[in-house]
Amino acid sequence: MAKPGTEHGPDALREGGLIKKLMGLGLDVHDYGDVGTPSHEDDHHFDLPVKNPKHVATASENIAADVYNVIKSGRTCLALGGDHSMAIGSIFGHSLAEPEHVVVWVDAHADINTPLTSSSGNMHGMPLSFLVKELQPYISKLPGFEFIKPCLSAKNIAYIGLRDVDPGERYIIEKLGIQSFSMSEVDRHGIKDVVEKAMHYLDPEGVKPIHLSFDIDALDPSLAPSTGTPVPGGLSIREGNYICEELAATGRLTCVDIAEVNPSLGNERDNLITVNSALSIITHCFGGRRQG
Numbered sequence: 001m002a003k004p005g006t007e008h009g010p011d012a013l014r015e016g017g018l019i020k021k022l023m024g025l026g027l028d029v030h031d032y033g034d035v036g037t038p039s040h041e042d043d044h045h046f047d048l049p050v051k052n053p054k055h056v057a058t059a060s061e062n063i064a065a066d067v068y069n070v071i072k073s074g075r076t077c078l079a080l081g082g083d084h085s086m087a088i089g090s091i092f093g094h095s096l097a098e099p100e101h102v103v104v105w106v107d108a109h110a111d112i113n114t115p116l117t118s119s120s121g122n123m124h125g126m127p128l129s130f131l132v133k134e135l136q137p138y139i140s141k142l143p144g145f146e147f148i149k150p151c152l153s154a155k156n157i158a159y160i161g162l163r164d165v166d167p168g169e170r171y172i173i174e175k176l177g178i179q180s181f182s183m184s185e186v187d188r189h190g191i192k193d194v195v196e197k198a199m200h201y202l203d204p205e206g207v208k209p210i211h212l213s214f215d216i217d218a219l220d221p222s223l224a225p226s227t228g229t230p231v232p233g234g235l236s237i238r239e240g241n242y243i244c245e246e247l248a249a250t251g252r253l254t255c256v257d258i259a260e261v262n263p264s265l266g267n268e269r270d271n272l273i274t275v276n277s278a279l280s281i282i283t284h285c286f287g288g289r290r291q292g
């Protein structure tokens with residue numbers, strides 16, 4: 001991860017009252033505990049500009065197994081990050097249980113750099129490139145990632161909230177024709193039209209399971225200051241809640257990632273603001289409604 005500290009995200013959300021809030025919605029909540037992640041020791045870069053590949057590969061394999069088991073047990077899975085490389089495992093695990101699922105990626109960033117287009121070498125900027133079938137001829141298989149079978153086509157992905165996309169990512173998005181609603185489209189059309197267009201594009205018949213991968217930095221930094229790569233001009237909490245209410249209302253929201261909450265960044269107040277925003281996003285994914 002670019003900046004250490006996202007490993008404390010899950011506990012910050014638990015301490016913020018996550019379980020109680022979800023139980024307050026009348027849900028049967030089970031906390032499966034933390035995914036086993038290996039130490040950073042003996043991790044090396046191979047000959048590619050990629051940081052902590054072994055750490056990410058092992059964590060991804062464990063996440064995939066846990067997400068698969070949760071979904072196979074008939075539950076909706078809530079996966080708490082951790083940086084956004086967590087989505088490698090959560091989306092792969094979801095696809096093993098529900099091969100037909102679609103992905104709504106809510107994020108300031110596209111997270112679709114390949115190890116060779118990445119300027120940072122941080123794997124949180126690459127998750128989708130490991131999963132998209134059309135990109136595989138361009139991906140150097142990193143040792144440890146052999147277990148990943150690309151499980152998404154470009155047409156199964158829609159972005160909402162983009163406002164900091166690298167040139168290489170923009171090329172990939174345009175070349176593959178990935179449906180992308182940046183903050184410009186959110187401003188131009190409004191969040192209602194954006195969600196409608198995204199869902200009509202991904203799943204016109206309204207039958208497919210939905211994977212929501214929500215990077216907390218999709219929200220405006222005033223709402224999520226404790227995150228590694230904040231970008232001004234983000235979604236309001238109303239827009240974030242609206243996306244979640246609409247996806248929850250389909251009854252097909254099967255897996256939700258909440259990524260990039262980093263309690264090590266900012267002060268106490270920043271942490272509180274960020275955790276409360278994340279809790280609002282989560283509760284609106286699981287039946288919380290502003291009309292009560």
Ligand SMILES: N[C@@]1(C(=O)O)CN(C[C@@H]2CCCCN2)C[C@@H]1CCC[B-](O)(O)O
Nearest residue numbers: 084109111113120122124125166215229
């Ligand atoms: N594309 C990025 C990458 O490192 O690959 C580069 N970017 C930061 C960079 C700063 C200078 C101006 C251009 N942007 C962060 C992003 C990854 C975010 C991962 B997420 O999980 O937080 O979305």
Ligand SMILES: [Mn+2]
Nearest residue numbers: 002083124228
């Ligand atoms: Mn990150």
Ligand SMILES: [Mn+2]
Nearest residue numbers: 084107111215
């Ligand atoms: Mn992200």
Ligand SMILES: [Mn+2]
Nearest residue numbers: 108109215217
């Ligand atoms: Mn991001």
